[in-house]
Amino acid sequence: MSLNRRDLLKTGVFAGAAVALPAARVAGVGAAAVTRMPTSKLPAPFTVPFTQAPVAVPYRQDATTDYYKLSMQAVNAEILPGFQTMVFGYNGSVPGPTIKVTQGRQAVVRHQNNLPAVHPTLGYEPWTSVHLHGSASLPQYDGYASDITRPGEYKDYHYPNFQKARTLWYHDHGVHHTAENAYHGLLGQYHMYDPEERALPLPKGEYDVALTVGDAMFNSDGSLLFSLANQSGHWGDVILVNGKPWPVMKVKRRKYRFRLLTAAISRSFKFSLSNGSSYQVIATDGGLMPAPMTISSHRQLSGERYEIVIDFAQVFKGQAAGSRVSLKNTSPTNNVNYINTDKVMAFEVTDEVFDTTNNSVPPVLSTKNDVMNLVETQAVASRTLRLERSGGAWTVNGTTWDHIVKSGFKFAEARPVEGTIEKWTIVNKSGGWFHPLHIHLVDFKVLRRNGKPAFAHEMGPKDVVYTGENETIELLMKFDGCGYYMVHCHNLVHEDHDMMTQFEVVSPMHPGDDPMTAAMAKSMALETFDVL
Amino acid sequence: MSSELTAVAFPGRAGNATAVAGDSSATRSLAVDVAILMAVAAGIAHLISIRTHWNWWQASGAFFAVITVAQFALGGVLFFKRTSLNVLLFGIWSNVLVVAVYVASRLHALPGQPVTTAHHAPRAPGRSWLPATPEGVGAFDMFSLLLELGLVVLLLTLLPAKWKSRTSTHLMFTGIAFVVFAIWALSTNGTFR
Ligand SMILES: [Cu+2]
Numbered sequence: 001m002s003l004n005r006r007d008l009l010k011t012g013v014f015a016g017a018a019v020a021l022p023a024a025r026v027a028g029v030g031a032a033a034v035t036r037m038p039t040s041k042l043p044a045p046f047t048v049p050f051t052q053a054p055v056a057v058p059y060r061q062d063a064t065t066d067y068y069k070l071s072m073q074a075v076n077a078e079i080l081p082g083f084q085t086m087v088f089g090y091n092g093s094v095p096g097p098t099i100k101v102t103q104g105r106q107a108v109v110r111h112q113n114n115l116p117a118v119h120p121t122l123g124y125e126p127w128t129s130v131h132l133h134g135s136a137s138l139p140q141y142d143g144y145a146s147d148i149t150r151p152g153e154y155k156d157y158h159y160p161n162f163q164k165a166r167t168l169w170y171h172d173h174g175v176h177h178t179a180e181n182a183y184h185g186l187l188g189q190y191h192m193y194d195p196e197e198r199a200l201p202l203p204k205g206e207y208d209v210a211l212t213v214g215d216a217m218f219n220s221d222g223s224l225l226f227s228l229a230n231q232s233g234h235w236g237d238v239i240l241v242n243g244k245p246w247p248v249m250k251v252k253r254r255k256y257r258f259r260l261l262t263a264a265i266s267r268s269f270k271f272s273l274s275n276g277s278s279y280q281v282i283a284t285d286g287g288l289m290p291a292p293m294t295i296s297s298h299r300q301l302s303g304e305r306y307e308i309v310i311d312f313a314q315v316f317k318g319q320a321a322g323s324r325v326s327l328k329n330t331s332p333t334n335n336v337n338y339i340n341t342d343k344v345m346a347f348e349v350t351d352e353v354f355d356t357t358n359n360s361v362p363p364v365l366s367t368k369n370d371v372m373n374l375v376e377t378q379a380v381a382s383r384t385l386r387l388e389r390s391g392g393a394w395t396v397n398g399t400t401w402d403h404i405v406k407s408g409f410k411f412a413e414a415r416p417v418e419g420t421i422e423k424w425t426i427v428n429k430s431g432g433w434f435h436p437l438h439i440h441l442v443d444f445k446v447l448r449r450n451g452k453p454a455f456a457h458e459m460g461p462k463d464v465v466y467t468g469e470n471e472t473i474e475l476l477m478k479f480d481g482c483g484y485y486m487v488h489c490h491n492l493v494h495e496d497h498d499m500m501t502q503f504e505v506v507s508p509m510h511p512g513d514d515p516m517t518a519a520m521a522k523s524m525a526l527e528t529f530d531v532l
Numbered sequence: 533m534s535s536e537l538t539a540v541a542f543p544g545r546a547g548n549a550t551a552v553a554g555d556s557s558a559t560r561s562l563a564v565d566v567a568i569l570m571a572v573a574a575g576i577a578h579l580i581s582i583r584t585h586w587n588w589w590q591a592s593g594a595f596f597a598v599i600t601v602a603q604f605a606l607g608g609v610l611f612f613k614r615t616s617l618n619v620l621l622f623g624i625w626s627n628v629l630v631v632a633v634y635v636a637s638r639l640h641a642l643p644g645q646p647v648t649t650a651h652h653a654p655r656a657p658g659r660s661w662l663p664a665t666p667e668g669v670g671a672f673d674m675f676s677l678l679l680e681l682g683l684v685v686l687l688l689t690l691l692p693a694k695w696k697s698r699t700s701t702h703l704m705f706t707g708i709a710f711v712v713f714a715i716w717a718l719s720t721n722g723t724f725r
Pocket residue numbers: 394434435436489490491494495499
């Protein structure tokens with residue numbers, strides 16, 4: 001009852017193939033390697049000039065509202081020098097045009113889906129649903145995943161803009177295809193200003209700069225390579241800033257304010273400056289922090305926004321014009337890294353003259369923030385959301401979006417009462433992956449992470465929280481609004497496979513609007529007075 | 533081969549099978565005891581998974597039910613000291629079949645596998661929204677796979693020398709076939725279009 005060496009070897013071929021082949025596929029070996037653009041054909045980091053997205057212009061304005069029209073369309077763009085890449089852009093731009101609004105003026109954005117009926121290589125129908133991330137929009141304008149707009153259709157989204165100044169972003173949220181759609185470029189920044197923030201001497205105008213960071217992988221013909229072979233996510237070997245690979249930006253010897261948005265499909269980053277200089281965080285997802293925090297690195301994942309101020313007078317002190325410092329990524333764990341994914345972009349100093357006003361960061365930024373002034377004892381309920389993989393699916397408390405659909409969109413993980421404050425605890429018991437947890441509608445305050453205080457850079461109003469490996473995070477939030485809202489993982493591969501659930505804010509006074517049907521009547525009504 | 537399998541399906545009729553190790557001895561060998569435990573464990577693992585598979589794709593649920601019955605049957609036959617050549621070969625090749633379906637399902641969508649239609653959207657004729665994709669690899673299915681591979685190896689050790697050599701050669705070719713299949717699956721990205 002034993003095997004001789006020869007038989008053992010032969011049996012080993014069988015057993016080895018049976019174990020290794022499925023494992024290799026999961027590790028993404030092969031699929032990406034066959035057609036992937038070789039590293040030698042990619043541009044060297046810090047050779048492509050930095051650019052910013054255009055600013056959106058309203059096509060109509062009235063006493064209360066700015067009206068915009070954005071057309072989602074497939075266009076060819078030169079992302080890698082010498083190659084054409086088909087992307088999906090809002091008005092053909094990747095990232096989409098930056099929308100700039102002032103608190104108190106509403107916005108209506110007509111999002112037209114002019115995408116092809118079928119994606120030419122991925123073979124899916126690119127339906128869309130646009131989420132304005134950071135806005136307490138009504139349920140029917142919140143980009144509810146199943147409220148899709150198909151190619152050839154449009155939807156008018158109404159944005160209230162009553163919240164405090166902040167960096168928001170709009171991006172696709174269409175059920176099952178958010179990852180592909182956003183990967184192809186359907187995302188853009190949305191900046192809201194208010195009098196409190198405008199009165200501060202923070203960098204403004206050309207010194208207030210949007211940085212949208214993501215990653216991508218390309219086929220050798222220049223097209224975007226998208227693979228779901230690794231169910232943990234999709235990782236690129238090229239870091240893109242505002243749609244450009246590892247760009248280099250010319251800066252003057254003064255302070256700059258960067259609206260840093262990480263919008264990768266799955267990748268998380270740990271940012272720092274290559275010469276070790278510190279920088280200040282002044283705002284988080286929901287706007288200004290109570291006070292600036294000085295740090296020398298921070299981690300950030302999909303959907304998070306941090307506004308940071310870098311003082312290039314200090315960073316380049318004693319250095320000649322033309323000197324460079326780069327923004328680095330010392331990757332957090334459980335990312336897939338490639339040769340240059342540790343680099344993000346470079347700053348090259350010039351001796352150009354500059355405007356010396358609005359060149360400081362005051363020690364106190366905002367004392368009037370409702371979220372940051374919440375205290376734990378005000379919470380009327382405590383809830384726990386477990387982020388876990390079960391039965392081969394990504395789930396929140398064991399629930400997926402499929403469950404919501406089968407309930408006729410009536411299942412709710414929680415039913416907080418309008419106007420009340422609750423404490424939510426987010427639990428990730430796994431050491432194998434991290435999750436960017438996003439709660440729609442609310443801003444929240446991070447109370448504790450694993451029983452310890454939140455990181456310095458998180459001490460501001462937030463709507464996405466880095467739920468790292470084996471982390472338990474306690475959040476405090478107030479529910480102003482009414483109706484169904486999503487809560488989900490912002491790793492878009494997890495989100496599409498089907499790591500989304502919802503909560504319903506209930507009011508004793510009135511029912512909430514239905515996210516799927518309430519917009520119909522209103523957008524029809526808009527049609528009647530919408531003189532183009 | 534098929535006539536042998538038929539005979540094994542009704543062990544009482546397998547009287548003409550060649551007697552091999554363990555068949556005539558009064559006590560089972562340790563290897564047979566371990567094989568029985570592994571067959572039962574593999575049966576339980578598939579039993580647990582029947583419902584979720586049935587809900588996803590009825591054919592896969594039915595396949596899991598058949599595997600469950602077959603693994604329990606194998607354990608039972610081995611328990612009653614039926615370790616005839618036919619029983620051993622049935623045990624080996626039925627487990628190889630399960631392993632083969634597993635490997636195939638992890639490298640490529642299977643024919644007839646449900647496509648993922650988007651919620652509340654109608655499916656366009658002749659075109660799937662999300663093509664069916666290979667299944668993921670998890671700890672639990674890897675555990676079942678290792679049980680089955682262990683069973684194959686254990687049962688192999690119980691074969692007469694001539695059959696050991698012949699069967700291990702066939703197993704090697706099966707492994708090579710897996711590699712060929714994997715290369716083909718790469719070219720299709722694991723999906724039918
Ligand atoms: Cu996740």
